[in-house]
Amino acid sequence: MKVDVLTLFPAMFAGPLDESIIRRAREAGRLELVINDLREWTHDRHRTVDDEPYGGGPGMVLKPEPVFEAIEDLAGAETRVVLMTPQGRPFEQAVARELSVHGHLLLVCGSYEGYDERIRSLAHDELSIGDYVLTNGALPAMVVIDAVARLLPGVLGDDASSAEESFSEGLLEYPQYTRPAEFKGMKVPKVLLSGNHAEIAKWRREQAAQRTAERRPDLLKDKNEDSEEKKDDS
Ligand code: JCZ
Numbered sequence: 001m002k003v004d005v006l007t008l009f010p011a012m013f014a015g016p017l018d019e020s021i022i023r024r025a026r027e028a029g030r031l032e033l034v035i036n037d038l039r040e041w042t043h044d045r046h047r048t049v050d051d052e053p054y055g056g057g058p059g060m061v062l063k064p065e066p067v068f069e070a071i072e073d074l075a076g077a078e079t080r081v082v083l084m085t086p087q088g089r090p091f092e093q094a095v096a097r098e099l100s101v102h103g104h105l106l107l108v109c110g111s112y113e114g115y116d117e118r119i120r121s122l123a124h125d126e127l128s129i130g131d132y133v134l135t136n137g138a139l140p141a142m143v144v145i146d147a148v149a150r151l152l153p154g155v156l157g158d159d160a161s162s163a164e165e166s167f168s169e170g171l172l173e174y175p176q177y178t179r180p181a182e183f184k185g186m187k188v189p190k191v192l193l194s195g196n197h198a199e200i201a202k203w204r205r206e207q208a209a210q211r212t213a214e215r216r217p218d219l220l221k222d223k224n225e226d227s228e229e230k231k232d233d234s
Pocket of ligand 1: 085
């Protein structure tokens, strides 16, 4: 997969995507990442990308011309153009899976108070990573890239890929332990040392269900609504 990013802060992308699994995905050629500086599509001496809002009000708005020219240069017929914005649809695991099937993504990261509304006409999708306000779209774009890249074929090992399936079931993970069996007086649950694989699987299912009910009842609710919909359809 190729991912183009359009941003006013290309330097923000150095670091997070140069480590660990994403670094290996890039080295293996499974992810090709290109960070594009929006100012390269300006033509004036001051490389202007923003202007005052029509109608007045605080802050500045991202001008349409540089973004239109950049997208025209960077996007082809097969490109999925995605705008990062707090007004976008919520980014979740199912959306990451959806994006992972595209050969080319172009992630547009705004800045300032927002985009000139006409920029939205170029986007296939608008995504929000959560209900909080950030200063620009660079961190959200990195979150999307990380979540999508780990789903690409060959990026994760088989072990991690099956862990992905268990999260897709919509429950939080069960508690995990490693050696030592006792640490600062805290013991590993006896069942995990028993070697009884059926009992271990049962304990983990129960723990995952209990933890999800306590911490994220919304996930169980979604799951029930999904299965209700499936019932209605059949
Ligand atoms: C541009 N401020 C783009 C996205 N989920 C989320 N929170 N905040 C953003 C975001 C904020 C922005 C811009 C200026 C995205």
